[in-house]
Amino acid sequence: MHWTPPRGRACAVRVAWLLNARKAKLDDSVKVKCTRCSSTFRDRAGRLRDGYSRECPNCNVLIFFDSESSDASVRKALTEARRVRNLLSS
Numbered sequence: 001m002h003w004t005p006p007r008g009r010a011c012a013v014r015v016a017w018l019l020n021a022r023k024a025k026l027d028d029s030v031k032v033k034c035t036r037c038s039s040t041f042r043d044r045a046g047r048l049r050d051g052y053s054r055e056c057p058n059c060n061v062l063i064f065f066d067s068e069s070s071d072a073s074v075r076k077a078l079t080e081a082r083r084v085r086n087l088l089s090s
């Protein structure tokens with residue numbers, strides 16, 4: 001009467017594993033706010049360090065990541081990247 005499919009439990013474990021894998025993948029990226037168009041995108045924490053530069057995918061402006069930048073969002077992204085790198089290495 002109260003028969004449950006034997007595969008139900010295995011399926012739930014698999015879903016949990018997929019969610020964890022997805023979370024781990026997200027944890028390694030940092031949100032960056034473009035200095036020109038204010039759109040946000042994500043970049044790998046391993047690449048985001050002092051002296052790094054990349055183009056905004058929205059307006060193609062080149063953003064320079066400098067810890068002494070006058071732009072608060074650039075400094076914030078660098079701080080966040082450092083935090084994520086510390087978390088991943090520990």
Ligand SMILES: [Zn+2]
Nearest residue numbers: 034037056059
């Ligand atoms: Zn932009």
